[in-house]
Amino acid sequence: MSVNETQPKPLPSGSTIGILGGGQLGRMLSLAASRLGFKTHIFCPDPQSPAFDVTPHKTVAAYDDAAALQRFAEAVDIVTYEFENVPAATAEILSRIKPLRPGANALAISQDRLAEKAFLASKNIPVAPYRAVETNADLADAIAALGLPAVLKTTRLGYDGKGQRTLGSDADLAPAFADLSPKPLVLEGFIPFSKEISVVVARSLTGEVKAYDPAENVHRNHILHTSTVPATISPTLARQAGMIATAIVIALDYVGVLGVEFFVVPADGRETLLVNEIAPRVHNSGHWTEAVCLTDQFEQHIRAIAGWPLGDPARLADVVMENLIGDEVLALPANLDGDTQPHLYGKAEARPGRKMGHINRIGRN
Amino acid sequence: MSVNETQPKPLPSGSTIGILGGGQLGRMLSLAASRLGFKTHIFCPDPQSPAFDVTPHKTVAAYDDAAALQRFAEAVDIVTYEFENVPAATAEILSRIKPLRPGANALAISQDRLAEKAFLASKNIPVAPYRAVETNADLADAIAALGLPAVLKTTRLGYDGKGQRTLGSDADLAPAFADLSPKPLVLEGFIPFSKEISVVVARSLTGEVKAYDPAENVHRNHILHTSTVPATISPTLARQAGMIATAIVIALDYVGVLGVEFFVVPADGRETLLVNEIAPRVHNSGHWTEAVCLTDQFEQHIRAIAGWPLGDPARLADVVMENLIGDEVLALPANLDGDTQPHLYGKAEARPGRKMGHINRIGRN
Numbered sequence: 238m239s240v241n242e243t244q245p246k247p248l249p250s251g252s253t254i255g256i257l258g259g260g261q262l263g264r265m266l267s268l269a270a271s272r273l274g275f276k277t278h279i280f281c282p283d284p285q286s287p288a289f290d291v292t293p294h295k296t297v298a299a300y301d302d303a304a305a306l307q308r309f310a311e312a313v314d315i316v317t318y319e320f321e322n323v324p325a326a327t328a329e330i331l332s333r334i335k336p337l338r339p340g341a342n343a344l345a346i347s348q349d350r351l352a353e354k355a356f357l358a359s360k361n362i363p364v365a366p367y368r369a370v371e372t373n374a375d376l377a378d379a380i381a382a383l384g385l386p387a388v389l390k391t392t393r394l395g396y397d398g399k400g401q402r403t404l405g406s407d408a409d410l411a412p413a414f415a416d417l418s419p420k421p422l423v424l425e426g427f428i429p430f431s432k433e434i435s436v437v438v439a440r441s442l443t444g445e446v447k448a449y450d451p452a453e454n455v456h457r458n459h460i461l462h463t464s465t466v467p468a469t470i471s472p473t474l475a476r477q478a479g480m481i482a483t484a485i486v487i488a489l490d491y492v493g494v495l496g497v498e499f500f501v502v503p504a505d506g507r508e509t510l511l512v513n514e515i516a517p518r519v520h521n522s523g524h525w526t527e528a529v530c531l532t533d534q535f536e537q538h539i540r541a542i543a544g545w546p547l548g549d550p551a552r553l554a555d556v557v558m559e560n561l562i563g564d565e566v567l568a569l570p571a572n573l574d575g576d577t578q579p580h581l582y583g584k585a586e587a588r589p590g591r592k593m594g595h596i597n598r599i600g601r602n
Numbered sequence: 603m604s605v606n607e608t609q610p611k612p613l614p615s616g617s618t619i620g621i622l623g624g625g626q627l628g629r630m631l632s633l634a635a636s637r638l639g640f641k642t643h644i645f646c647p648d649p650q651s652p653a654f655d656v657t658p659h660k661t662v663a664a665y666d667d668a669a670a671l672q673r674f675a676e677a678v679d680i681v682t683y684e685f686e687n688v689p690a691a692t693a694e695i696l697s698r699i700k701p702l703r704p705g706a707n708a709l710a711i712s713q714d715r716l717a718e719k720a721f722l723a724s725k726n727i728p729v730a731p732y733r734a735v736e737t738n739a740d741l742a743d744a745i746a747a748l749g750l751p752a753v754l755k756t757t758r759l760g761y762d763g764k765g766q767r768t769l770g771s772d773a774d775l776a777p778a779f780a781d782l783s784p785k786p787l788v789l790e791g792f793i794p795f796s797k798e799i800s801v802v803v804a805r806s807l808t809g810e811v812k813a814y815d816p817a818e819n820v821h822r823n824h825i826l827h828t829s830t831v832p833a834t835i836s837p838t839l840a841r842q843a844g845m846i847a848t849a850i851v852i853a854l855d856y857v858g859v860l861g862v863e864f865f866v867v868p869a870d871g872r873e874t875l876l877v878n879e880i881a882p883r884v885h886n887s888g889h890w891t892e893a894v895c896l897t898d899q900f901e902q903h904i905r906a907i908a909g910w911p912l913g914d915p916a917r918l919a920d921v922v923m924e925n926l927i928g929d930e931v932l933a934l935p936a937n938l939d940g941d942t943q944p945h946l947y948g949k950a951e952a953r954p955g956r957k958m959g960h961i962n963r964i965g966r967n
Binding site for chain 1: 612616629637638654655656657660893894896905908910911912913914916918919935936938940941942945947948949959
């Protein structure tokens, strides 16, 4: 839906929001929607989805089950999603019946690394140097252009370090290509970044934009470990990050919350920003907003897609968000400090590498 | 359950919390339990209960349906409630099968004004002067002792101004008595209070106690209109209110969150406190905690009854909570300011006098 259409009417409280995806993000979106008086309906193929525990309305079906998608869309008032890998055909079926927010173009761009980089570059937003790779010869050409080390990635369906290989020497090329091909690939030049930060930004149906403070992110085993706010960057760089995130949602004619990951790159004694990737949804590195912001990212997303005015993203305290991976969650509640706000996802099985919950350690200013 | 028993084990995340009552308090308790990874099961006779929209597990049955209560208790791990008027027989059935928290003694005391006042007075906690009234002669004697004006109330099942009459002159006595009897009644002496405040306090299964800052409450038509924090009282009086609330939960061997309403009474150039009433549950005058506290009253209640450590009740900002009664809710979302955090209850029909939601206006310090 374009913001240039006639001024949209806000979706009344009591309406039903359909959510594609029943993981922790879908669950937290549902809880936020409930706080605004909305009903939610979760669509997910996994009958054990954690989001099924927070609403009586669910559809258990595959994402390409056209009949189930149609019934789902007819049962809800608007549709949103917790993950960017919604198939294009799925988005098409749903958006024919009910408003899909964020829109299909945000999905198409963000679910393909090449399309995303091309889009960002076309808007003069700085990204790491990259080359498309379909053949071994492409890879050799790309290495010649970008040098080593470099990172070879599938263009689609990668997350948490899956679908990528770091190339350190020529000996790494053939095995990495064999491993990842025949999927379309992209080679990204190695970025000697000093920090990773991210900005969660929201744009409303009327075009209003609000960005949260940047978070500084630390990964472990390619999975987000902590997000710390404020990030240890200059106020100038923080403002730049917010402006880039704002430029992206405007360029996409976006509605909802979007996460933008940046590399902070030292150059000539100062720091510059490159966009690593964008995610058209609430973002793990924005979970701290629930503990310390006037409006958290989940409520902000629901407000945006419902055509409500955005809330204030202002932050009342410093905070460190820490993911609880696998059996780390079992240490709770025994070691729960008073100034720690836990959020657990109700997943039955604490498998290694699985995000089971997070905690926010709140530092009073 | 007494805190003097063997050290209890915390209820593991993923367990099921049974909640008696499907109104907004049950709904907000369910949402808080979900944030800690618990499942919830709501028991309520009203098939349109707003809490039924935030969990797939419900029982629609009368509170005296023994078979339904038994099935419910067997399906959950612990039981709590959103209202103090749980019948004693209901509490007895449930607590035979699963832990009922807060316990039956808190219910017995708080659902009877006479028992409550006698309990408080026995603990040297100041209450308004009162007399039990069963006959017209009792009423005449009580008026002789306490004077006019005074307030005649049913001892049980009064709320939001229901079940009470203010007596201004002798002519009011007979009609008020005729109207309220043959229920057991209590006459309360008129208190020339300057303000009403309340304290929400929590006690854990291990006896830990934490109190929130006092809120200053304004009523309209006998229904809470606003709660403002901080209250305009001296630090000394605020501390006293917290200490009285703490003394009450200790005296009750209480587990969970409890609300204590006070009158602030000017006397000899200073202010003193009288306890007006207590409520063994999360409290409308504590809804501000969700917007600005490290741990809100709903999560605090769930932590307490689950045997988890209590969270920090510290407050990060000033706040005014305002109830949205009846069609006041229809003004949202259009007039929603950025610094306003709304919480709507998803009730289908905005009947006059019905609590439909609330907003928290957050003032940054």
